[in-house]
Amino acid sequence: MGKLAVLALRVVIVLLLAGSLFVQGVMAPLLRVDLDEAGGDLSAVQIPVVVIVILGFVTAQVVLVCVWRLLTMVRRGTVFSHGAFRYVDVIIGAVVAAAVLIFALAVTLAPGEAAAPGVVLLICGLSVTAFGVALLVFVMRSLLAQAVAREVEAHDLRAELGEVI
Secondary structure: OOHHHHHHHHHHHHHHHHHHHHHHHHHHHHHHHHHHHHOHHHHHOHHHHHHHHHHHHHHHHHHHHHHHHHHHHHHHOOOOOOHHHHHHHHHHHHHHHHHHHHHHHHHHHOOOOOOOHHHHHHHHHHHHHHHHHHHHHHHHHHHHHHHHHHHHHHHHHHHHHHHHO
């Protein structure tokens, strides 16, 4: 991965982190006020919805920090090591947590007239999509494991070849 690509991705990560902090600090309280003013069933679910939104952004921030750390490993040439698994595992956990939070949002909005049934179904579909992303990252983790095994094997073969020469 080139230096320019790593730099560009880091800029994107910084912008996403700044945006998510803005949403957590400014937009989430405004969402609570809007839900309270809407009245009816929406005012009854205002606190759970705001908590779910804030926790959802926390899961996204965790993923962004782990991607940053993996980028650091790419730059250093150490991404194909056992240390990378820690960050990939945290990413998988954060995406699964996000999927659970999305489903919890659907469950929160389902009773009453807070949201239309179609909207609740769409939110459930988004939850399944997030689980799919977690499974995709898990498959990519398996590919990383194979690459690390090949890297270790190549290192051992180079060491043996160095002894022979």
